[in-house]
Amino acid sequence: MIDYRENFPLLRRIYAEHPLQYFDNAATAPKPQVVIDAVNDYYNLHNANVHRGPNFLAEEATTLYEDARLSVADFIGAQREEIIFTAGTTASINLVARSWGETNLKKGDVVALSRAEHHANIVPWLQLKEKIGIVLEYIDINEDGTFNTESLDKIFAQPKLRFLAITLASNVLGQYYDLKPIIKRAKSLGVISLVDAAQGISHRPLNVKELGADFLAFSGHKLFAPSGIGVLYGRQELLEDMSPFLGGGGMIAEVLEQSYLPAELPDKFEAGTPNIEGAIALGAAIKFIKKIGWTEIVSREKFLSDYFLEKIQELDFVQVLGGEVNRLPLFSLVLKDLHPHDVADLLGERGIIVRAGHHCAQTLHDYFQVPATLRASLSFYNTKEEIDYFINSLLEIKALLQS
Ligand SMILES: Cc1ncc(COP(=O)(O)O)c(C=O)c1O
Structure with missing residues (x-):
């Protein structure tokens, strides 16, 4: 599999000894060297x-x-x-x-x-x-x-x-x-x-x-x-x-x-x-x-989206907003008994960048009666290994906050 992460200088950053893992593409995407x-x-x-x-x-x-x-x-x-x-x-x-x-x-x-x-x-x-x-x-x-x-x-x-x-x-x-x-x-x-x-x-x-x-x-x-x-x-x-x-x-x-x-x-x-x-x-x-091509982008994102959903659905303390059909690799998570801002902070300590809050969609959050969610938004260059690291980190953070 081609490692598209190499195109993005930002992704070479190490934070607190962790390689940067960028799951906030919906907020803003990293910039490739050519840009x-x-x-x-x-x-x-x-x-x-x-x-x-x-x-x-x-x-x-x-x-x-x-x-x-x-x-x-x-x-x-x-x-x-x-x-x-x-x-x-x-x-x-x-x-x-x-x-x-x-x-x-x-x-x-x-x-x-x-x-x-x-x-x-x-x-x-x-x-x-x-x-x-x-x-x-x-x-x-x-x-x-x-x-x-x-x-x-x-x-x-x-x-x-x-x-x-x-x-x-x-x-x-x-x-x-x-x-x-x-x-x-x-x-x-x-x-x-x-x-x-x-x-x-x-x-x-x-x-x-x-x-x-x-x-x-x-x-x-x-x-x-x-x-x-x-x-x-x-x-x-x-x-x-x-x-x-x-x-x-x-x-x-x-x-x-x-x-x-x-x-x-x-x-x-x-x-x-x-x-x-x-x-x-x-x-x-x-x-x-x-140059990368839509076929490649769409198929990689479909794979990432399916894999993320499969893994996240194994966690009994997480609910994903929205459905499964025609889904982009973007997930707003409702976390049972955990505050999304606390979790986002602790994910950040592990080098994982996500967003917490209402994501400038307050009326939609009101409609679904959730005050805030944790959003992981992926792009074609993200990897299966990153999803595994994210899921493991979520489990560790839950254990830490509820210990
Ligand atoms: C669906 C949607 N519309 C509009 C915007 C606003 O984009 P910008 O802040 O780049 O003007 C965003 C940004 O997150 C968005 O997700």
């Missing part, structure tokens, strides 16, 4: 603003930046005009809520979310509710992590349903959703859709045209790229009709004292100096993923 090199090369060799100076440095930086956009477009099956670089998923969703939402939604209009949303796909809509009085409706989730079909039917029967903002994969339940039929149904009713692909993007191939989404958002940092770079995909006709969310340099064709003309897509939505090195490194991350 770190792309950032360094930009600063060491180019370091210029894009779309500006008439010199070779600026030309090189612009070419690298625009090539990265083409890589992203190709990665998700979009046109280059439809790829807006943002600061991340949160920024992308806020852009849609402000730019599309404020213009196209009015008091009483219904925006449907699922109960599996991250705060990033709830709060911008709550803000719009405060501002213009839209109504939020939530699609119920079954115990096994799937969408409740009765609840879906009820929401689709709402005559004022205008917008669907929905996650591709839950950062708590590990469920990867088949959104195609839901989006198709939304489309047939003239409902615009936004997909939060923050978790889904790094685990399965994705094609926005096949998915049928009107908007789709993701972050670079969960896809092995740096933080502070993300993507908003928007269907070209929709983006053409929208007003720019931020104003400034780079997003204009002309500025007069009393008026301005926005630039063409995608520049219209990229005001100010963008995260140039982040975008270039996102291009490098995509190249890295393509």
